[in-house]
Amino acid sequence: MLFLTMPPIGPLISPLAPITLILPHWTILLLFVFATFYLWLSYWPGKNVKVAPIRASPFSPDKVPKNLDTIVIGSGSGGSSCSNILAQSGQRVLLLEQHEERTGGCTHTFRINGCEWDTGLHYTSEGMGLPTHRAGALLKFMTKGKQEWKRLDDPYDQIIFPSDSLVGEGKPNNASYDFNSATPPDAPTLVRDLVERIDPGNEYLIKQFEVWMNLATIINKSFTALGWTRILPKFLHFIVRKRVDQLYKLASYTVRDVQYAVFNEGYSIERLLDKCPTCPDGPEPDPVLRRVKAVLNHPIGDYAVQPRVATFAAQGITMAHYMEGASYTVGPTQNISIRMSSMLRNFGGEALCDATVEQIIIEKGRAVGVLVRNTSAGKEGTITEIRARNIVCATSVFNLHHKLLPKDHPSVKDFFDPTLRTIQESNGHVFLFCKIKGDAKDLGLPTHNLWYFNSYDIDEAFDKYYVDPVTHRPPTCYIGFPCTKDPTWPTRLPGISNAILISDGLYDWFEKWHGTQVHERGADYEIFKDQLAKHLLDILYETVPQVKERVEYWTLGTPLTEVSYLASFHAASYGTKCDTNIFKRLNDRWTTTPHTCIPVFIWREAMRCFLPAVCGAMYGGILGASAVLGYTGSLRLVFAFLSDFARSLQEENPKMSKIEAYIKALYKFGTEPVAN
Numbered sequence: 001m002l003f004l005t006m007p008p009i010g011p012l013i014s015p016l017a018p019i020t021l022i023l024p025h026w027t028i029l030l031l032f033v034f035a036t037f038y039l040w041l042s043y044w045p046g047k048n049v050k051v052a053p054i055r056a057s058p059f060s061p062d063k064v065p066k067n068l069d070t071i072v073i074g075s076g077s078g079g080s081s082c083s084n085i086l087a088q089s090g091q092r093v094l095l096l097e098q099h100e101e102r103t104g105g106c107t108h109t110f111r112i113n114g115c116e117w118d119t120g121l122h123y124t125s126e127g128m129g130l131p132t133h134r135a136g137a138l139l140k141f142m143t144k145g146k147q148e149w150k151r152l153d154d155p156y157d158q159i160i161f162p163s164d165s166l167v168g169e170g171k172p173n174n175a176s177y178d179f180n181s182a183t184p185p186d187a188p189t190l191v192r193d194l195v196e197r198i199d200p201g202n203e204y205l206i207k208q209f210e211v212w213m214n215l216a217t218i219i220n221k222s223f224t225a226l227g228w229t230r231i232l233p234k235f236l237h238f239i240v241r242k243r244v245d246q247l248y249k250l251a252s253y254t255v256r257d258v259q260y261a262v263f264n265e266g267y268s269i270e271r272l273l274d275k276c277p278t279c280p281d282g283p284e285p286d287p288v289l290r291r292v293k294a295v296l297n298h299p300i301g302d303y304a305v306q307p308r309v310a311t312f313a314a315q316g317i318t319m320a321h322y323m324e325g326a327s328y329t330v331g332p333t334q335n336i337s338i339r340m341s342s343m344l345r346n347f348g349g350e351a352l353c354d355a356t357v358e359q360i361i362i363e364k365g366r367a368v369g370v371l372v373r374n375t376s377a378g379k380e381g382t383i384t385e386i387r388a389r390n391i392v393c394a395t396s397v398f399n400l401h402h403k404l405l406p407k408d409h410p411s412v413k414d415f416f417d418p419t420l421r422t423i424q425e426s427n428g429h430v431f432l433f434c435k436i437k438g439d440a441k442d443l444g445l446p447t448h449n450l451w452y453f454n455s456y457d458i459d460e461a462f463d464k465y466y467v468d469p470v471t472h473r474p475p476t477c478y479i480g481f482p483c484t485k486d487p488t489w490p491t492r493l494p495g496i497s498n499a500i501l502i503s504d505g506l507y508d509w510f511e512k513w514h515g516t517q518v519h520e521r522g523a524d525y526e527i528f529k530d531q532l533a534k535h536l537l538d539i540l541y542e543t544v545p546q547v548k549e550r551v552e553y554w555t556l557g558t559p560l561t562e563v564s565y566l567a568s569f570h571a572a573s574y575g576t577k578c579d580t581n582i583f584k585r586l587n588d589r590w591t592t593t594p595h596t597c598i599p600v601f602i603w604r605e606a607m608r609c610f611l612p613a614v615c616g617a618m619y620g621g622i623l624g625a626s627a628v629l630g631y632t633g634s635l636r637l638v639f640a641f642l643s644d645f646a647r648s649l650q651e652e653n654p655k656m657s658k659i660e661a662y663i664k665a666l667y668k669f670g671t672e673p674v675a676n
């Protein structure tokens with residue numbers, strides 16, 4: 001019947017006359033439409049290109065390509081990902097980075113005195129290194145498989161506390177705890193191990209630890225749902241609404257309150273999703289719970305907010321990120337951005353460093369270009385105007401509104417209106433970079449990360465440190481040895497080792513030196529730095545005593561270093577502070593969407609809503625690119641990515657048919673939790 005009611009289509013398909021003898025006309029038309037759609041969908045210029053990794057060169061006006069499609073401001077993981085995807089779609093992209101020599105933002109590495117240090121990627125999830133996981137598959141897609149990763153051995157993290165004078169009678173008094181990878185069926189083993197070291201046989205604790213771990217899994221899945229709301233049209237958001245609402249609910253609770261609900265009050269997940277009680281002020285009086293809570297604050301350094309203030313979403317997503325294990329780059333972390341941004345040249349674009357964007361040009365309400373000057377030339381440098389069809393801001397929302405948009409722009413006015421925004425910028429850091437004489441193996445340096453905790457009462461330790469960082473040690477401190485994680489280190493830098501220590505640091509402590517030049521900040525700045533460095537050196541020598549006589553060089557980075565090298569507004573190198581404001585609906589406009597009220601202008605702040613980590617920034621960058629590409633371009637992007645993903649799945653399991661591989665890739669793409 002359908003055949004009889006079809007309109008006459010003979011004239012349309014007359015060249016196909018011989019086939020029409022075999023197949024009915026409407027079938028041929030359908031095939032034709034399908035083939036055209038397939039050809040259109042599978043058009044992805046980046047599909048078969050080969051990328052030659054080349055560092056960005058310093059900015060000069062003559063290096064700027066003509067007829068630009070998009071300018072991306074900032075070459076961190078977000079900007080590098082965004083520009084890579086846009087270039088692969090065939091766009092001519094210009095990536096501008098203010099750092100005088102290097103792209104990469106927090107992933108850049110630097111060398112002094114013959115030693116090398118990474119800056120803001122000390123480990124990532126195992127999934128980022130696996131092309132059969134969505135995150136790893138995306139990285140492979142962007143670097144054409146050139147970025148390799150090494151899985152870190154277990155334990156990937158070890159936390160260390162001072163000895164505990166308040167331990168409960170007859171309870172073990174362990175000062176260190178290992179964190180091993182725990183794929184979901186093994187999670188109970190991890191839980192039992194931890195409980196065994198705090199209060200053996202406590203079944204209540206085991207049950208509540210599991211609630212805690214399951215909350216992390218819920219948050220992880222909810223972030224995927226949140227990602228979908230950034231891609232799907234609004235009328236389809238109902239599909240993921242329940243999960244997104246769960247995320248927003250859990251994100252409105254502090255870590256301290258959720259710990260109180262789960263461990264003091266024995267809350268279940270269902271009860272918690274309804275309401276969270278408030279934890280009373282002061283240190284936890286129960287010695288066992290005091291220790292449980294301190295140990296479970298283990299990922300705090302990754303989001304850097306004290307438990308009384310931190311959103312539980314940051315805790316949950318960070319726990320989930322590393323639950324299945326961790327990995328590190330093969331070769332310096334710097335290579336990630338070099339490999340991603342080199343793609344731009346294949347399509348007539350360019351990546352340039354030493355290029356500070358001073359302002360975004362807005363004309364008739366549209367973003368049409370940027371004003372750029374050489375960073376190395378200082379404020380006196382010549383300004384160059386560059387125009388493009390789209391402008392992407394891949395630096396923080398704080399940089400955007402404080403520095404880049406014209407002061408009288410409506411978005412700037414809204415940003416400074418306290419009734420329209422409650423997010424704050426993150427704190428900064430204090431870094432100690434050490435060069436150590438000797439081979440890492442001979443010295444027996446740990447291959448895992450060490451996290452030093454100054455106290456079991458973490459909120460109290462933060463309060464004291466923030467008020468007086470000279471007298472009080474930092475509440476937490478990361479200690480890592482990249483030389484033991486990167487397998488290329490022994491051949492690249494034989495006979496020497498490195499260490500990095502990172503603690504929290506407030507911009508306020510350093511504000512009086514703002515605007516002064518690196519290495520020219522005066523004697524009182526150097527004295528203050530030495531006092532902070534002493535704490536970190538003491539912590540290093542206590543935790544890894546074998547390096548004591550071996551540190552032949554060290555240098556301390558402060559929040560002002562982050563202002564200089566990352567151009568972070570007020571040293572907010574994590575962007576938006578991970579407190580309970582970050583997921584208030586009021587702040588959606590500033591945090592979780594790449595779209596802005598300014599036409600043809602996108603920002604990649606979406607990353608902040610996933611995780612203050614390289615993985616989160618990468619997702620944010622890709623969402624930003626998808627916003628530039630629109631629905632049709634994004635459909636092509638998804639199809640190109642799925643083809644690549646399916647190929648990786650087939651390589652892993654050659655018995656899998658192509659169609660099975662596509663279905664699995666599609667399923668993983670749609671449902672795999674963000675942080676895996």
Ligand SMILES: Cc1cc2nc3c(=O)[nH]c(=O)nc-3n(C[C@H](O)[C@H](O)[C@H](O)COP(=O)(O)OP(=O)(O)OC[C@H]3O[C@@H](n4cnc5c(N)ncnc54)[C@H](O)[C@@H]3O)c2cc1C
Nearest residue numbers: 074076077078098105106120122123357567612613614617
């Ligand atoms: C101390 C520290 C340790 C960390 N450790 C880890 C870790 O172990 N694992 C992990 O996954 N994540 C880690 N992170 C987090 C992770 O590195 C970041 O969240 C992520 O890399 C941020 O990427 P981004 O692109 O958003 O921002 P950034 O990396 O900050 O990039 C923004 C870029 O924009 C540039 N820029 C700013 N303003 C301008 C301008 N006006 N003109 C031109 N360019 C401009 C900056 O110079 C910078 O290069 C760490 C971060 C820090 C600070």
